[in-house]
Amino acid sequence: MKVAVRYFASVREALGPGEDAEVGSDADIAALRDALVARDGRHAEALGRGRVLRSAKNRVLCAESTPLADGDEVAFFPPLTGG
Amino acid sequence: MSRGRVSIRSDDFDLGAEVAALRQGDGGVGAVAAFIGTVRDRNDGSDVQSLELEHYPGMTEAAIEAMIDEAMARFEIRAARVVHRVGVLAPSAQIVLVAVTSAHRGQAFQACEFLMDYLKTQAPFWKKEAGPEGARWVDARVDDDAALARWGIAAGNAGERTGDAPAKP
Numbered sequence A: 001m002k003v004a005v006r007y008f009a010s011v012r013e014a015l016g017p018g019e020d021a022e023v024g025s026d027a028d029i030a031a032l033r034d035a036l037v038a039r040d041g042r043h044a045e046a047l048g049r050g051r052v053l054r055s056a057k058n059r060v061l062c063a064e065s066t067p068l069a070d071g072d073e074v075a076f077f078p079p080l081t082g083g
Numbered sequence B: 001m002s003r004g005r006v007s008i009r010s011d012d013f014d015l016g017a018e019v020a021a022l023r024q025g026d027g028g029v030g031a032v033a034a035f036i037g038t039v040r041d042r043n044d045g046s047d048v049q050s051l052e053l054e055h056y057p058g059m060t061e062a063a064i065e066a067m068i069d070e071a072m073a074r075f076e077i078r079a080a081r082v083v084h085r086v087g088v089l090a091p092s093a094q095i096v097l098v099a100v101t102s103a104h105r106g107q108a109f110q111a112c113e114f115l116m117d118y119l120k121t122q123a124p125f126w127k128k129e130a131g132p133e134g135a136r137w138v139d140a141r142v143d144d145d146a147a148l149a150r151w152g153i154a155a156g157n158a159g160e161r162t163g164d165a166p167a168k169p
Helices: A008-014 A029-037 A040-046 B013-021 B059-074 B105-122 B142-149
Strands: A003-007 A018-022 A054-057 A060-062 A073-077 B006-009 B031-038 B051-055 B079-087 B087-091 B094-102 B125-131 B134-137
Touching: A003 A008, A003 A029, A008 A040, A008 B125, A018 A029, A029 A040, A029 A054, A029 A073, A040 B059, A060 B059, B006 B059, B013 B031, B013 B079, B013 B094, B031 B105, B051 B079, B059 B079, B059 B105, B079 B105, B087 B134, B105 B142
Parallel strands: A003 A073, B006 B079
Antiparallel strands: A003 A018, A054 A060, A054 A073, B031 B094, B051 B087, B051 B125, B079 B094, B125 B134
16 A cells, blocks of 8 residues: 655655655555665665654654555654654 | 734844733733743854744644643633744744733743743744855754653653654643
């Protein structure tokens, strides 16, 4: 299935505003992150497990164990610093 | 014209006008609490020349609307308004306004603090500071997670662990 990936803040600076990704039908956010990390060194650096990142699915903060469906929008970004 | 409860914008805001609009037509209001966050000229020992705020359009508004719903459910408040600026801001500029009305002060104070604590770790904003040594992304603070924990909500924002369950009221 295909999902739309979006990046913000330091992740956006490293990888751009977003891209599409193809993942297996039983993928969760963690599996998507792993698939993106495997793309190239740039992705591994920005999204690797050494980085503390948060994620959202369809514009709601979600744990990485959240399952995905075709057409979902998934975002990866560093911890939030508003206010 | 009916005003929304949430405004994300680059323009500045006026506390007096915001509070007047929030109170307008509600004779039951006996207390207004408002918080304004502003840009400091120093942070973590470095001079700050400007602060740039990025956000996730669409998600930001929805997240803050949900926070206001939660505040309305937890506290006896009559109305709430959140204004948050994005883009490049100079030192001393206003960043964020949270204003709450209620019949009595206690609930207004509490709801205002709750909304601000919630917003710090659960609304998708990111700050980047520019100073003499260049620009850097501001680190999330563990203290901000602790502030939200006081309300019984796990922030899971600044901690080391990844993939934590998100905050659920």
